[in-house]
Amino acid sequence: MFKFIVRRLLAMIPVILAVTFVVFTIMYFTPGDPTNTILGNEWTEDASAKLKTELGLDQSFLVQFFNYTKNLIQGDFGMSYITRAPVSEQLLARFPNTLKVVAGAMLFCVGLGVPIGVFSGVKPYSLFSNFTMVVGLLGVSLPIFWLGLLLILLFSVQLGWLPSSGIDGFASLILPSVALGANYMANIMRTTRSSMLEVIRQDYIRTAKAKGVNARNVVLNHALQNAMMPTVTVIGMNIGALLGGVVLTETVFSIPGTGRLLVEAINKRDTPTVLGCLVIMAVCVAVSNLVVDIVYAYMDPRIKAQYGGGKG
Amino acid sequence: MDEVVKKYTTRKEFFKQYKKKSRLQETWNRFLRNKMAVIGLFIFIFIVLVAITAPIIANYDTEAIKINVPNRLKAPSTEHIFGTDEMGRDIMARIVHGARISLVVGFASVALALFIGGALGAIAGYYGGKIDDVIMRCMDVFLCLPDVLLALAIVAAFGTNLVNMTIAIGLSFTPKFSRVVRSAVMTVRGIEYVEAARAIGSTNTHIITNHVLINCFGPIVVQVTLYVASAILTISALSFIGLGIQAPIPEWGNMLASGRAYMRDHAYIVMAPGLAIFVTILSLNLLGDGLRDALDPRLK
Amino acid sequence: MEIKKMNEQENTLEIKNLVIHYISDEEVVKAVNGVDIIIKAGKTLGLVGETGAGKTTTALSILNLVPEPQGKILSGEVLLEGRSVLTMSELELEEIRGDKVAMIFQDPMTSLNPVHTVGAQIAESIEIHRKVSKEEALKQAKEMLELVGIPGERSNEYPYQFSGGMKQRVVIAIALTCSPDLLIADEPTTALDVTIQAQVLKLINELRRKYHMSMLMITHDLGIVAEVCDEVSIAYAGRIVEHGTLEDIFDNLRHPYTKGLFDALPDIEIRRSELKPIKGLMPDPTNLPSGCPFHPRCDYVMEVCSQSLPENKWLSETHCVQCHLYKDTNESRL
Numbered sequence: 005m006f007k008f009i010v011r012r013l014l015a016m017i018p019v020i021l022a023v024t025f026v027v028f029t030i031m032y033f034t035p036g037d038p039t040n041t042i043l044g045n046e047w048t049e050d051a052s053a054k055l056k057t058e059l060g061l062d063q064s065f066l067v068q069f070f071n072y073t074k075n076l077i078q079g080d081f082g083m084s085y086i087t088r089a090p091v092s093e094q095l096l097a098r099f100p101n102t103l104k105v106v107a108g109a110m111l112f113c114v115g116l117g118v119p120i121g122v123f124s125g126v127k128p129y130s131l132f133s134n135f136t137m138v139v140g141l142l143g144v145s146l147p148i149f150w151l152g153l154l155l156i157l158l159f160s161v162q163l164g165w166l167p168s169s170g171i172d173g174f175a176s177l178i179l180p181s182v183a184l185g186a187n188y189m190a191n192i193m194r195t196t197r198s199s200m201l202e203v204i205r206q207d208y209i210r211t212a213k214a215k216g217v218n219a220r221n222v223v224l225n226h227a228l229q230n231a232m233m234p235t236v237t238v239i240g241m242n243i244g245a246l247l248g249g250v251v252l253t254e255t256v257f258s259i260p261g262t263g264r265l266l267v268e269a270i271n272k273r274d275t276p277t278v279l280g281c282l283v284i285m286a287v288c289v290a291v292s293n294l295v296v297d298i299v300y301a302y303m304d305p306r307i308k309a310q311y312g313g314g315k316g
Numbered sequence: 317m318d319e320v321v322k323k324y325t326t327r328k329e330f331f332k333q334y335k336k337k338s339r340l341q342e343t344w345n346r347f348l349r350n351k352m353a354v355i356g357l358f359i360f361i362f363i364v365l366v367a368i369t370a371p372i373i374a375n376y377d378t379e380a381i382k383i384n385v386p387n388r389l390k391a392p393s394t395e396h397i398f399g400t401d402e403m404g405r406d407i408m409a410r411i412v413h414g415a416r417i418s419l420v421v422g423f424a425s426v427a428l429a430l431f432i433g434g435a436l437g438a439i440a441g442y443y444g445g446k447i448d449d450v451i452m453r454c455m456d457v458f459l460c461l462p463d464v465l466l467a468l469a470i471v472a473a474f475g476t477n478l479v480n481m482t483i484a485i486g487l488s489f490t491p492k493f494s495r496v497v498r499s500a501v502m503t504v505r506g507i508e509y510v511e512a513a514r515a516i517g518s519t520n521t522h523i524i525t526n527h528v529l530i531n532c533f534g535p536i537v538v539q540v541t542l543y544v545a546s547a548i549l550t551i552s553a554l555s556f557i558g559l560g561i562q563a564p565i566p567e568w569g570n571m572l573a574s575g576r577a578y579m580r581d582h583a584y585i586v587m588a589p590g591l592a593i594f595v596t597i598l599s600l601n602l603l604g605d606g607l608r609d610a611l612d613p614r615l616k
Numbered sequence: 617m618e619i620k621k622m623n624e625q626e627n628t629l630e631i632k633n634l635v636i637h638y639i640s641d642e643e644v645v646k647a648v649n650g651v652d653i654i655i656k657a658g659k660t661l662g663l664v665g666e667t668g669a670g671k672t673t674t675a676l677s678i679l680n681l682v683p684e685p686q687g688k689i690l691s692g693e694v695l696l697e698g699r700s701v702l703t704m705s706e707l708e709l710e711e712i713r714g715d716k717v718a719m720i721f722q723d724p725m726t727s728l729n730p731v732h733t734v735g736a737q738i739a740e741s742i743e744i745h746r747k748v749s750k751e752e753a754l755k756q757a758k759e760m761l762e763l764v765g766i767p768g769e770r771s772n773e774y775p776y777q778f779s780g781g782m783k784q785r786v787v788i789a790i791a792l793t794c795s796p797d798l799l800i801a802d803e804p805t806t807a808l809d810v811t812i813q814a815q816v817l818k819l820i821n822e823l824r825r826k827y828h829m830s831m832l833m834i835t836h837d838l839g840i841v842a843e844v845c846d847e848v849s850i851a852y853a854g855r856i857v858e859h860g861t862l863e864d865i866f867d868n869l870r871h872p873y874t875k876g877l878f879d880a881l882p883d884i885e886i887r888r889s890e891l892k893p894i895k896g897l898m899p900d901p902t903n904l905p906s907g908c909p910f911h912p913r914c915d916y917v918m919e920v921c922s923q924s925l926p927e928n929k930w931l932s933e934t935h936c937v938q939c940h941l942y943k944d945t946n947e948s949r950l
Binding site: 129205206207208210211212213214215216217218219225226229230303304305306 | 679681683685706709710711712713714715718719721723726727728729730731732737740741744745774776787790791
Binding site for chain 1: 352454456457458459460461462463464465468469470471472473474475545549552553556557558559569572576579580583586589590593594597598601602
């Protein structure tokens with residue numbers, strides 16, 4: 005298994021480099037002169053030229069990209085055009101907040117989506133199952149930002165139970181996590197339900213029942229692991245979307261995270277910060293996908309064996 | 317399931333062939349039997365009709381754009397069904413005109429994604445081997461960037477206007493379409509009639525367009541439906557964070573963004589625009605799910 | 617072992633007038649329409665018929681595992697050693713499944729759980745019914761694997777590492793670990809290569825003898841029947857149309873359908889002879905023909921055949937048939 009993880013980690017490097025390249029290219033072709041942004045009223049031709057040399061902006065595209073990556077590897081994301089402070093400082097300050105929201109959302113959508121999906125898949129004709137189907141259908145169609153506003157209206161404005169913004173303590177995380185996770189909760193629930201439905205009618209489930217395994221263990225020992233495989237895939241596919249959704253959640257709940265930083269930086273034309281945010285999020289997606297792959301490999305003996313993993 | 321039933325359904329399918337019903341007709345019938353899907357279709361047709369007739373329903377300049385301060389923040393009434401916003405504009409008028417933007421940008425961006433992604437996917441899937449590897453690795457890189465973020469980056473670089481936004485969303489969906497088309501092409505590629513066409517010496521382009529793509533039609537229609545929903549959601553998301561359609565142009569997302577500040581005392585201000593997004597997305601999701609089930613009954 | 621089945625008089629299994637339909641919104645599949653089966657202790661009954669004759673459904677009813685909620689047991693009784701299976705509580709059912717009755721399924725490819733080792737899948741049954749520790753169960757599972765001809769050390773492997781024939785051996789091992797009183801083998805060789813079929817069949821037969829089990833052998837292969845069965849029931853459209861000892865059926869068959877089955881067999885003696893398939897198809901189980909369900913395909917069809925269902929007629933102590941041809945006579949009219 006160790007070999008598998010190392011190999012996947014190594015494979016991540018070119019992907020992250022490529023993403024950096026794509027984002028860098030897009031930002032490079034941003035129309036307008038960054039020295040305008042930096043110097044503002046103090047802009048003169050000379051000052052601009054001087055600043056360009058200082059920032060390396062007078063060099064060719066490839067050299068600029070090379071320098072950026074070289075610094076990136078050392079953890080240097082460059083200097084913000086606006087604050088003139090290292091971008092990495094900002095990222096370090098903001099990123100933990102984003103992580104909290106994403107972790108909360110993940111906990112919410114997996115912790116609720118999977119069990120509900122399993123129950124509803126095991127008893128597909130029950131009232132509960134029909135109810136979850138409707139909720140699931142509505143859930144996947146709910147826009148994060150609108151749900152966020154509705155949650156604020158209900159739980160902060162009307163009931164006054166939970167804070168509507170900021171990020172201090174557990175209570176402040178509840179609404180953002182629910183808003184961000186609702187879509188994916190519904191998605192995970194629907195996937196788990198339908199794969200459970202599929203698995204439960206497989207021949208090996210019948211074999212298990214014919215052995216005298218009780219109903220509970222048929223689900224827990226025989227169906228669940230098989231049914232979870234498509235769910236894990238869906239979780240993996242949605243991590244990117246979840247991180248994208250962070251931008252919206254942080255906007256709705258005024259959370260000072262990476263997403264908010266990104267939007268602010270775009271508005272202020274602070275290219276290094278924009279780049280930094282995008283790169284860090286791409287790394288997150290890549291790492292999460294790796295984690296999902298590892299979990300998947302642990303669940304499917306065929307894949308585990310392929311990488312000479314642990315014994316059965 | 318029991319073998320009896322399994323065998324029986326195949327036999328039934330077998331006899332159905334003799335009933336001379338076309339596959340399209342059959343699919344359509346299956347679709348019609350799905351109540352939720354039909355509801356989705358009706359809602360969506362309604363939304364399209366509203367978008368088309370928007371100028372008749374409400375005047376763009378005088379009702380949706382013109383600031384009318386004395387009229388501001390009026391709660392829903394018979395005169396203003398959804399109330400008025402912080403500038404005194406009729407929310408209903410703005411929603412109706414907003415529908416046009418959402419639908420046009422939604423469909424245009426998906427068309428763009430389908431065109432570029434579809435071409436890349438078809439080439440990758442049809443030729444396989446190295447070409448496939450190269451194209452799909454490139455697409456994987458884009459997939460590493462959540463599509464909202466990719467769209468954000470593009471909009472950030474080139475500015476926020478309708479065309480850039482369409483391009484941004486279209487490009488961010490391209491990798492997904494290339495995957496869908498690629499896998500559809502790969503399944504069709506091995507099937508006999510494609511082999512047969514190859515055997516009688518058809519050119520590759522001819523095979524791709526006339527045999528492969530036509531048979532990928534089903535899964536693509538389903539994905540188009542679902543991604544139009546996604547695109548509409550992305551438009552309003554971008555507008556909500558201020559990087560999409562800019563005020564005063566009415567768009568559902570930016571209506572929510574500007575209404576947000578007033579929602580504590582005037583909750584209705586965020587109800588109608590949000591509901592508009594929700595219902596549109598829901599109808600397209602219902603439609604897409606229904607089409608998928610109708611096209612491939614086994615997946616149900 | 618001998619003592620266990622001393623009472624030869626007792627019937628291991630009695631199925632009386634079993635009717636099972638699959639009911640969905642769109643249609644009713646009449647899978648089983650009044651089946652009677654008796655298996656005496658230590659004996660093997662062959663249940664023969666085409667695909668869709670209701671054989672598997674009948675077999676599943678013995679374990680009370682007819683797929684829910686579509687599968688409805690509308691009437692009838694299933695007595696396992698005198699106890700009614702259909703009225704048992706879920707707990708009682710769990711006790712008899714795998715212990716008193718075990719089943720070998722048709723398709724070994726899909727019958728094993730892909731995410732558990734074969735050892736664990738065999739051991740599970742032992743753990744449940746023998747109430748032993750996990751280690752002990754795994755040890756016994758290894759022995760069981762050896763018994764079906766697979767090296768014990770492979771018990772740590774997963775199903776995907778086994779070939780089809782090996783998988784079927786594992787399925788057999790699962791079924792036999794608790795030496796059940798009744799073994800149901802549902803076309804155990806159909807999904808296997810011809811060369812493997814004989815081995816697997818031999819294995820089942822040997823083990824059955826060794827443990828003195830009764831067996832219900834479901835098959836459409838009359839060759840298998842001749843090899844392993846004591847008695848034969850011929851199923852058609854959810855009914856037993858003819859039943860008798862091996863001799864009754866192979867030498868004295870009476871029902872036109874049974875005759876059709878034999879005529880459809882290739883004859884190695886006369887290489888040039890043409891196969892004579894039974895004309896037509898199995899009837900649609902949602903829309904069975906009136907009267908005798910076989911009449912549209914029958915070479916001996918009479919007017920009465922489409923009007924009424926033939927009664928069950930006993931021709932001798934052991935031999936019975938459901939056919940209008942034998943209303944007034946016991947002599948063969950074929």
